[in-house]
Amino acid sequence: MPPVGKGSDLPPPDDLEATWRFLLDGIEVMMSKLTQGMDYPRYMKLYTVAYDYCTSSRMSSSGKMALGASFNKSMGANLVGADLYERIKQYFRQHSEHLRKGATDLSDETLLRYYAGEWTQYTQGANYVHRLFVYLNRHWVKREKDEGKKNVYTVYTLALVQWRDYMFRQTQAKNRITDAVLKQIQSQRNGETIDTGLVKKVIDSFVSLGLDENDSVQSNIDLYKAEFESAFISATELYYRTESAAFVAANSVTDYMRKAETRLKEEEDRVEMYLHPATRARLIKKCENALIGAHAQLLWDEFDKLLEADKGDDLYRMYTLLSRIPDGLEPLRRGFEEHVKRKGAAAVEREAGSNVDAMEPAAYVSALLGVHSKFVGVITSAFRSEAGFLAALDKACRVFMNKNKATGDSTSKSPELLAKHTDGLLKKSNKSAEEASLEEDLNQVMVVFKYIEDKDVFQKFYSKMLAKRLVNFASASDDAEASMISKLKETCGFEYTNKLQRMFTDMGLSKELNDSFKEQMNQQYDKSELMDFYALVLANGFWPLSAPTSDFSIPTELLPMYTRFERFYGAKHSGRKLTWLWQLGKTDLSTSYLGHKHIFTTSAYQAAVLLQYNSNDTLTMKELYDSTGLNEQALKGALGALIKSKVLLEKASGGANGEGSSSSAGASTSYSLNMAAKFKKLRMNLNIPMRSETKAETVDVLKTVDEDRRLLLQATVVRIMKARKTLKHAQLVQEVVSQVGSRFQPDVPAVKRAIESLIEKEYLERQEGSRDTLQYLA
Structure with missing residues (x-):
């Protein structure tokens, strides 16, 4: 509501000059003498005069409307404001120019204190003046903007525009102010104490002066970026390039990393203290380029030394720094992979000593796990389990766990030693078999197993050793055996462990069979005619057991029980024939x-x-x-x-x-x-068993592996071609390698031999007119 009641001391509403003189005194107090204060009655008089002028309507003697008036059919001429708006605009301009002249001889911190103090007083006063002309803002200014007029603002925004154009944007003034701010920031970087509140106030003024020319209510940071941020970023980059070059020339790499880490943290804090948040990304990127990117090669060259010396804190510092720049970690990952390979090979060589053939399986696996465990710890603590370093560890482990001094050029030796180590864990002779550590030991076996390329070799050796443990009742724990098979099944699938699980089934059936036989013998014979007798009946095809290679004359002492069991089994399972494996x-x-x-x-x-x-x-x-x-x-x-x-x-x-x-x-x-x-x-x-017998068994197992691989490759080729019907030769080789890769790593010649064999057997043929294309024959 407009104020009511007009005193005789107020100027006539239609007299612009008298009105402005009256208002100017009050505006001067608000803009320059605010500390003197202004009582409420006087402020209300000023408000009333401004309101009355804006709502007055008068006709000139010629019958035309006064300048700035508009005509409304129901109300007549009203919304007089253009002349008053121009007077206000002129005042803010002159006031800003006056303040600029006051800064002419000032520099550095003195200039900033003057600028910040005047800015505070100017904006506070402009805010009061803005409220004084609220009617002008709501009606005349709004109407002008609605009609598409440019460069028309509410009174407060008008005050900021005039400050921007006549106080700040004068080339000499803005450059001096920006330079003064940059000097303060550099002083702070050099360790001096500065008034951060003063710097923040000046920088905040740059942001406030970012006005949207199309919408006086909105603001942007274009002026802040153009007049300050660009110069600030350039100065920052130059400062850190100069400082870092000097520092690395006189200090160690580890000391430099600490310095760079500190500097980056300081810049992060600087944004919080007095910069606009939008500066953060650009500022930090420039700092990273100057502090890290420019010296990345120096850090990469130091990496292996830190790994060798187990400098966990420094490794983490290097990781966090280089992770800030594009591709900064990739050389570290490659270096880490090579370092792990060397350490893995050295650990095996150290454990093997001069007698590689006498390498103990437990010592071999322990050496592999020791390297793996150590570098998993490094990745966890120094590299925060980053996926790239975990992948590098996996690549390195696949190399040194499959080929090292103990294995030579053979990829089958490592799975053989792992299987023998597992056998040792699961035997009754293992002193720790009854302890809770057995399960953890088996988990560790699976860690190495994951990296073994020839998993089919492990399967053959493990199957052979499991059969011996079961036949000789030498297993430390049925639960541990079942747990190991479950782990293998989870890793390689049901087919991989199918025969292993069937062995346990046969052991259970054999127990039931022997209990029944013993009961019948006790009923038919006197105890003096019996001896302890236990026969394992094992399904042919599931057990890796061979028929005897020698004839055998059953001793007369054993013959009666042998004959009785044959007769008992024949009666129970008509048509089945027992093959006695006397060698076992x-x-x-x-x-x-x-x-x-x-x-x-x-x-x-x-x-x-x-x-x-x-x-x-x-x-x-x-x-x-x-x-x-x-x-x-x-x-x-x-x-x-x-x-x-x-x-x-x-x-x-x-x-x-x-x-x-x-x-x-x-x-x-x-x-x-x-x-x-x-x-x-x-x-x-x-x-x-004699050593010669053990070696012969190893040779037999590897022969079986070779034959199984040959058949598996042929079966895989047939399965692929049956589904695809026709396929390019090279593509078929690639798919076969991919499909069997989970069991072993086939060489390309072996796959090609499998394809040629199937062509000879007429499972496949070469397509006419395209010799490199194969076709499936139903």
């Missing part, structure tokens, strides 16, 4: 020939040999051949352990007593029971 049999023989009781744990072949000494103290090789039915290889294998353990003494034909001799024996070589033997243990295990 195990017996406990009770002896008393040394004057007191001993129990020998032997193989079935060893038992057949020793049982011959119930009636003889000395037998020749030929006599043992005839009595046991074993061929030369099997018999020598049985005798080897008996001689080594000093149960038997070997005497070569025509020579002296050759106790423990390893020379080749003829048919007339004799073997005597060692009647003078002294054994410290009452129970002795004589069923110890």
Whole structure:
């Protein structure tokens, strides 16, 4: 509501000159003498005069409307304001020019204090003046803007425009003010204390002067960017390029990284203290270029030294700095990968020593895991588990875990050693098998397994060793065995572990079968006619067990139980035939020939040999051949352990007593029971495989792997071609390599041989007119 009541001391509403003189006194107080104050009645008089003038209407003597008036049919001429607006505009201009002249001889901090003080007073006064002419703003200014008039503003914005154009934008003034601000910032960077509040006030004025020419209510930061930010960014970049070049010339790289880290933090804080938030991105990018990008090669060159010295804090500092610049981390990832490869190879070489062939599986796996664990820790602490470094670790592990001094050029040695280590963990002989650490040990096995290329080799060795543990009842824990198979299944799928799981099924069925057999024997025979007997019935095709390579004459002591079980099984499963794997049999023989009781744990072949000494103290090789039915290889294998353990003494034909001799024996070589033997243990295990037997097993396993691979490649080719019908030769090779890569890494010639073999078998043919295209034959 407009104020009511007019005193006689107020100017006539239609007298512009009198009105302005009256208003000017009040405006001067508001703009220059605000500290003197103004009472409310006087302010209301000023408001009334301004209102009355803006709402007055008068006609000139010629009947025309006065300048700045408009005509409304219902109200007549009103909204007089143009003359008054021009007077206000002229006042702000003159006032701004006057203030500019006051800054002529000032510089640096003195200039900034003058500018900031006058800016504060000017904007406060302009705000009061703006409220004084609220009616002018709401009506005349609004109408002018609605009609599309340019450069018409509300009174407060008008005041800012005049300050911008006549106080700030005068070239000499704005350059001096900007330079003064930059000097203050440089002083702060040099460690001096400055008035950050003063700097903020000046910079905030730059932002406030960013006015939208089309909308006086809106503002932008164009002026701030043009008149300050660009110069500030350039000065910052120059400052840090100069400082960093001098610092790296006189200090270590690690000291420089700390310096750069500090400087970047200071610039982040500087934005918070007195810069516009929009400056942050551009400022930090320039600082990163000057402090990091310009010296990136220096940091990259230092990286391996920090890794070698295990400088975790410095590695993290380098990582955080280089992560700020494009591609800054990639050289670190490559360097990290090469470093891990070297460390992995060195760890294996150090553990292997000079005798690579005698490398213990547990020591080998421990060396691999030690390197992996160490650098997982480095990635976690120094690189915050960044995906690129984890990928680099994976690449490095795939290299040194598959090919190193212990493996040579063979990719099958590492999975063999891993399988043997796993076998050692899962055997009863493992002292920690009953501890909770066994599960963690198996998890560690899977860490290495993940990087093994020839997973099919591991499968074959593991399957062979699992079969031995089960057949010999040597597993430390059924739960641990099941857990390991579950881990392998999760990693490689159901097909990979199908046969392993079937082995456990057979073990359960065998227990039920033997319980039933034992119950029937107890019903039919007297206990004196029975012996402890347990036969594992294992499904052919699921167990990696081979038929005997030698004939075998079943000892008379075992024959009754053998015959009874054959008859029992035949009655229970009509039509099935049992193949007895005597080479895997195990017996406990009770002896008393040394004057007191001993129990020998032997193989079935060893038992057949020793049982011959119930009636003889000395037998020749030929006599043992005839009595046991074993061929030369099997018999020598049985005798080897008996001689080594000093149960038997070997005497070569025509020579002296050759106790423990390893020379080749003829048919007339004799073997005597060692009647003078002294054994410290009452129970002795004589069923110890010879080193030659272990090597032969390894060769057999690898032969099986080669054959399985050949068949798998052919099956994969057929599966792909059956689905695709026609395919380019090169593309087929690529797809086969991709599909079988989870089991082993095939070489291209092997895939090509598989394709040629299928062409010969007429599963595939080359397409006429395009020899590099293959076609599937249904």
